Amino acid sequence: MHFAGLDIGSTMTKAVIVDGHGAMMASVIGPTGAEHRHLALAVMDETIKKADLNFEQLDFIVATGYGRINVPFADKQITEITCHSRSVRALFPTARIIIDIGGQDSKGIKLDAQGKVTNFVMNDKCAAGTGRFLEVIAETLGIKLTEMGELSLKAKDFVRISNTCTVFAEHEVTSRLTEGATIPEIVAGLHEAFAGRVVNMVRSLGIEKDVVVTGGGAMNIGLIKAVEEKVGFRVLVPQEPLLTGALGAALMGKDLLARGVTSERKRRLEGVTFFK
């Protein structure tokens, strides 16, 4: 048995194939991008090849993420809230809170002791507290998004960033630079502000141990440390934080088939149409 999960995020498209035991056989991560509308197909195709399978050997395909609608080769669409909690529950049975920091949104999910979703909060209205915040300012500072984490660890202290709005924070950062603040101090300040915003949002759910951080934000060690400062204890991070949505989608497919739900649609391995 083989199950595929496809997570079309605002920034990245992720695909995972698991076997009948739920073990990961292959995964691929590619940029979503406005001009990459056929990328979902390419990512799926590549994952199938990596797993040394062909399309017909997939027993169930679940699509998730903001681009999950209109994936012609998926058997079912499931929200990312459900998919994230499914895989996090499998990876960390003690998880009670999931903080997912994506490219254009951030979410908090609360799980009960059985791992069921009891509540969630989400910000997709404002760039602050999403990956875009760091992306915009990394560009201003002339550094790579992926090096921000390590850079911020070099700072002994952080520069307080008082603006929530990304546009004004960008301006604030340039002023602090001209006043002599170092880039590591500024990046540490950005992480502090970012973590404050995300943790405050999640606080409304009631923060409980264990907290798991997923999404691109979890790949930033400086941001993880800042989140830990705010919640007051260590958080858990999956080995592949970008893949929790896709892995959860694949596992949901396995669950559905086990419950007797079978694919009714005729699947076509073809391009994804967005926004239709």
Add this chain to the structure above:
Amino acid sequence: MSDDREYYAGVDIGSAFIKAVLINQKQIVSYEILSSRGHYKETARKVLDQVLNKGRVRFDMLSGIVVTGIGAESAPFQARQFSDISCQAAGCRSLFSSARIVIDIGGQFTRAVKLTPQGRVANFLMSEKCATGSGRFLQVIARILRINVEDIGPLSLKSQSPVEFSTNCAVFAESETISRIAEGARMEDILAGVHRALAAKAAVLVKRLGMEQDVVLTGGGGEDSGLVSAVSEALEVDVLVPEQPRLTAALGAATLAKEENDKTH
């Protein structure tokens, strides 16, 4: 005799620009706007010197000075301080005695002030410090469209079908603008869409205060004909705009200096 040789100055130390207005008992004598670039003290001194020079008035001939604005504390001369809300209100009522609502759309936020029939501040509301609620939204979009800020208004007025943004965040609207252009959206429709979004935010503040006429639009937003038209449409009235919309707070500061002096004499 109270003659026109009594002079009063108002200085508005804003985050980006410092404005000064010199008045006498009867009218505005001179005014100046300078970009501060973070040098509040030097620029404030320079702006005041320039209005005094233009009016051929010496510093010691001033009967009163009032400073206002975010940087009022850093004024390099002895002066009374008034809040920018009070100054905005005073400036608007000296220009338009019928003003009941003042909308100030600046580079950092939008503010709405409600005035009593006597022109005193009854209440006010401010937007969050969010680029989408301020002129900064226009700057962000103008940069992508590669057009000058001055050209925004006239272009926007040509729009037949303004774009409706799916987001309320300037950062996300920036990427949406790029996709819309790729899809063939017209520049004027994008700008008119930004104007509509800004006007809607201002209208929310006004409705919460309780709409009354007349409405005056000040700040940098008053210099943008597309925004003036969008605000008029959103409120379903013709808004009044001062000749120099960025100077109303400085003018108000000068008139308050005069009122203070009149009270004590």
